[in-house]
Every structure is written in structure tokens, then in C-alpha cells.
Amino acid sequence: MTDKRAALEEVVAGLEDGMTIGFGGWGSRRKPMAAVREILRTDLRDLTVVSYGGPDVGLLCAAGKVRKVVYGFVTLDSIALDPHFRRARQQGAIEAMEIDEGMFYLGLLAASQRVPFLPTRAGLGSDVLRVNPDLRTIRSPYGEGEELVAVPALSLDASFVHANRADTHGNAMMLGPDPFFDDLFLGAARLRIVTAERVVEAGSLPAEGPMQSIAISRLLTDAVVEAPMGAHFTSCEPDYGRDEAFQTAYAKAAADSDGAAWAAFVARHLEGGEAGYLASLQVGAREAAS
């Protein structure tokens, strides 16, 4: 049986400019942030980011990695809006595909099922169809022949999701209240990467929690990366909650219009590799305690 364990640098080195990349989680919850930080350390550019958007979108926009964002919303949850994403949109620095969040789900499902589209009422009558002129409607071949939206498959080159636990074969466990759409992000992608707080031996995952919490089967996984605090500063229940103080500092620095505060934030937290990032949190915690 394949041992799918890999280092994050190794996995991210397999990405290429211009790829369409999905990020699991939702808003500022269980985002694959270690993977996002690793992408920030590369020269990758022109990415299309597909996300139930949170700070993953903001960070990648701020670093100039993004050509296009596919989203239904971008939010930090406890802080309504992400300043980096707002600025990128308001400056016209990125392309956007903004769709209903249920359409987004159906797009991932269609890609996972290898069908070109799935029908829905969502989007009918709204400006989602105006601002996405490539979207098409389709007439039902049944009943009254209703006109519905044909949500195109959101096919991805690569996807990253973050789990509480994974095993060496690539099964993954979500111990928090919501598995979100992470299995579909993986199902929709060619290159499928799971990061996890802890990676255990194959077969020992059921000892870590209820069987139903193993939301990701190894059929959906190409690589497994152990990444402690890999969702920080977003929440990763029950291992840790959102780091609200850190998120507030992030949003404050991001909102600073002359960029000095953001440059200082980057210098402090994002320039020293993942070990440096985690160490910078310890420094922050010590300062807060003193």
C-alpha cells in the first residue's frame, strides 16, 4: 500500500503558474493555511483560486499570486470583510467569478461526478448571470420544460484541504462540526492534497474519533502532509479555535492603505518558513502575556 506522506514544499513544488486551485474549509474556518503559506513562499503566479473564501483568498491576493477568484463570498466570519480581497477587487487587480454559494457546491459536485453541469434554480433572475456571461440556462426535458441554470463543472488542477487527523494512506478525519465541501474539492481536482494536524498509521484512524468523522477516503487523496497548526489562524475545532487576536492583527495590517503595516506583518510572520511562522506566534503569545 502506498505511503502518501509528503513534505509541503515537495507537494507545492508540483504546482504550476496559471493553475486552478481549490482550497477547502469555509470563511475563516478550517482553511488549509499551511498550504497557503507555502504557496506564498514560491514564485507561483496567475493562479485561479476557487474557495468558500476566507483569509486564504486575501493572503494570496496580497502576494500577487492571483489572476482570478471563484467565490460566493469572501469573509473572515468574526470580521465581515477581508481587506486584501476588497482592495484587489476595487483596484480591478483580479478577475472574478462570483456565484451563489449553492451553485458553487453544484459546480464542485458536477466536476466530482464528471458531468459537464448540474441544473438548479439558483442564479435565475439574478445578476450572477449578467456578470458571468459564460453561464448558460437549460430547458428541462421533463414536465413543464422549466428553464434552469446549468452550473458548469468547477474542475480543478489541484486542491488542498486541512483535516484534524489523516492516516498514511490518505484517509482523513474531520472532528469539528462541519466537514464543509472538502471531499468535493478533492473529487473535483487532479492533484489532491490533504494536510492534517496529525498523521497516524493506516488503520489507526478509527481510534481517533467516530467512523462517520472520516469524511475523506483515500480514493480522493494523492498526498498527505502533517501540518500542526495547519489551519491557523482560522479555526480547527476541536483542536483549536480561531485565533481572533491574530486575525484582528491580520485584518488591521491588511487594511492599512500605505502598506507599511502589512509589510511589517509579513516581515514578522511570513518570511521565516513554517517553523518561523509558528515561532512568531509564540513570541506574540509571550508579548500578550507580559
Place this chain on the structure above:
Amino acid sequence: MSTAAGEPTRAEVCVVACAEIWRDAGEIIVSPFGAVPALGARLARLTFAPEIVLTDGGAALMANTPPLSAGPEAMVLEAPMPYRRIFDVVWSGRRHVMMMASQIDRYGNQNLSCIGDWSKPKAQLIGVRGAPGNTVNHPTSYWVPSQSPRSFVEHVDMVCGVGYDRAAAAGPGATKYHDIRAVVTNLGVFDFDTPDHAMRIQSLHPGVSVQDVIDATGFELVVPNEVPTSRLPTEEELDLIRSVLDPAGTRERELA
């Protein structure tokens, strides 16, 4: 607005107006956005709409009806309701959402995506979220805590929630389950119960005149011959709001 002891405040009238939206709603998920709608939903469940189903704000349904400020330890959960299942509920129609609106127009088109031209907005907001799907699948109402010509506009910049004119233009697939029920604001309650579904004053909160509302609206409102006054909270309701559901007074800050 009186703040004397015992007299209901404007925010408390708004809470009751929101609660009234869900009278006779039956066994559906009520999803309120904002503190005042959330209090309205809980008040409705504790009084005249005990069947309505509420989430804990996360991925579960809540069996009890705790105060707005209650943490997880005060919540009794009854069943999981992760986001994927929420979409199943949305598309099944067993839900009534009260969303907020950065902009709303006379036919109930709503915008929470951006201000200005979508291709390069003056202000990027949160995005369309689930508004397009909500509005063509189940009843939708709106809460606008600060009604003004900036929020009540002739045309919204980006149609997220679909109004009556746009649903009709999109055809039966859009109109079949379309039902924009009401808009509650700091000034009154509005509905679309007119021949062409143009927004109409349903009631005005105590102390608000028709002229106040016209001045706070950027389009021509339908004004009925008799304009009712929004009902006041009963003593029981006032006690529930003040002593049980919101002793911290969150409702007042949302209108400030």
C-alpha cells in the same frame, strides 16, 4: 423614541415585527441574519411559533431557545445541520431566511455584493452569498437597520436576492417558489402585496410618519389609504426580550 422604564423602544418594536414574519411558519428552518431578527426568531419560538427550527449559528440545530449572547455551553443541540444539508433544505423549500440588504429596490431586488459597477466596484462587500438561490427556492425577508435613500434605492447595483420583476422576467423556473415576504426596517414594515408587487408600507413603527419614510426611500413607495402602526410588544414579549433573550441590550446597538 421613549426610553422610560416600561416603554418599548424602537428596537423592541423591530424585534416583534421580525417575530411576526414567522407567525404560522410551521416546522421550517428560520435563518435570521442580524441581532434583531435573531431575537425575533427566538421570541417567535418562545411564544406563537413554537414549531420553527433554529440553528446554533454553526452546524447544528438548537433544541432550546437560549439568550442571544449564550455560548455553546448554554445550547442544547438536537441534530447536525452542516452547510451541505442546509442547501438540501434551501432547495426543498423548508426554510425562511431573513437576510440583510446593503441595497434593496421597489420590487425587492437585494444587493450585498458590492457598491458601484461590479466589474470594478467602489466598495467590495461580502459577495452574493446564497441570496440568488434563497430567493427562488423559499420565502425570503429582509432586515435593514438603517433605512435611507442609500439603502432603499431605485435600482440595486448588483441583483443578489431576486425581486418580483426579475423573477417574472426569468420565467416559471424562477417564480415557482419565489416569495419575498417582507422588509423590516428601523422605520416600519413593508411588503409587496400590490398588483405589480411594488413595495408597499405595511405598517410604520410608533412615532414614524409617512413623510419620514418617503424621505428615507429612494423610490416611490405604495402608500395605502390607511397606514397601520406596527404593534407594540405585549408585556410578556417585553419581559422575554429584556429579561430572557437579550439582557445585554444588543438590540439597541444594532439600530444606533
